[in-house]
Amino acid sequence: MKYKILFLSEILDAGGAGIASKRILDSLKNHETKVISLTNEKNYYFIIKYKIFKLYFRIKRYFLTTSDKFNFNIFNPDIGIYSLANVRKKIDKFKPDIIVVTWIEFLISMKTIYEIKNENNSEVIFITMDNHLFTGGCRYVNECENFINNCNNCLALKNNFRKISFYNYSYFRKYFKKIKPKFMLPSNYSKKFFQKSKLDFNFVEFNFWPIQIEKKHKSLNFEKYINDKNIKIKNIICPIQKFSEPRKGWNYLYQSIINFQKKLSNSDIKIKFILVGNLEETHINSLKNFKINYEYHKYLNTKDLEKLYIKSDFGIVPSIQEWASISTNEMMTFGIPVINFLTGSSKNLIIEGKNGFIVNLKDIYELSNKLLEINNMSEDQIKKMKLFTYRYSIENFDSKKFEKKLIDFYEQ
Secondary structure (H helix, E strand, C coil), X not given: CCCEEEEECCCCCCHHHHHHHHHHHHXXXXXXXXXXXHHHCCCHHHHHHHHHHHHHHHHHHHHHECCCCCCCCCCCCCCCCECHHHHHHHHCCCCCCEEEECCCCCCECHHHHHHHHHHHCCEEEEECXXXXXXXXXXXXXXXXXXXXXXXXXXXXXXXXHCCHXXXXXXXXXXXXXXXXXXXXXXXXXXXXXXXXXXXXXXXXXXXXXXXXXXXXXCCCCHHHHHHHCCCCCEEEEEEEEECCCHHHCHHHHHHHHHHHHHCCCHHHCCEEEEEEEECCHHHHHHHHHCCCEEEEECCCCHHHHHHHHHHCCEEEECCCCCCCCHHHHHHHCCCCCEEEECCCCHHHHCCECCCEEEECCCCHHHHHHHHHHHHCCCHHHHHHHHHHHHHHHHHHCEHHHHHHHHHHHHHC
16 A cells, blocks of 8 residues: 655765665655655755754754763754744645654754644654664763663763753653654664663564665676676775764774784785775874775765775774664675674674674774684685675665565554
């Protein structure tokens, strides 16, 4: 059965959340959809309003927090540039059966989502990409669970503002009770966190971000490309948006590379790193300690990043706190086996030794041993892994599977 779906996402096709949101939207082609997103916004009033909000709360975060682990927008979770009246104008007489919500920072408030649901008798499904709706914005969830009861001992907030996360946590729950949403959770890791957060709502776990792989690679015969490729130096791509963000794990990767170098002479090193992200001065200085070859690219658009994927042989996503690695999922569609720390969706995505490796969390010695293993792999071994990875992604990341899971969940 075809449904009317209102799709809410701040950004489409840019950054991790934007790429995942676009893929989810693409998987809903069999249904009638209306999209509210800054990506397709033509009215400069909303764009300017969004930028003002974003700038204001970035400045506010600077004065209230001690750490960038705290999300910049969550100081007022009821802020959204679109009111109910704005949404009515944008969707006109379109009455959605389902409201799909992905990433909505500053886009639309929980109160407005509640009003849209009531007005149209819709079902709301949150496809969660992060923990900020469940914690009120706190990024210390691996180390601390105080957001559930109080945040008086918060390490990320200055003394006078330590109740903000708990306040927001309570606010979101107040509206969850009104909205009665369903939640799609992108890994076993996020499912456990959801259950630990004492949320009594229907949920379903999904393992893979959807993608129309054959459409994406229509101009390239990937199996032939992999078989014909000459692999002497193994290119390892590592996309990190912010090298200074502790959760992205750059320091653990850096220490692993240093440890790896100690085990080999310069002439025995057969790997090269392709680093993608925003380097700060400290990281530029740390790269001087590398004996391995590397190339560095600033944060790239999707097409330019895909050009680097095509020439890469392995990938590393060293994040130490991850709900579902969109980068891992993306790289596999290009036949790139991936190394992940044991967090997020790593167990859902990686079959050890087949399409990548899983390393114990923060274990730099185990990671350096995996680098050594890759360094010593034969060309045939690498091609075998790359072909398995590509075929695995075609079989498992099918957008029709995701659509079916979402619709089945709605119909329950």
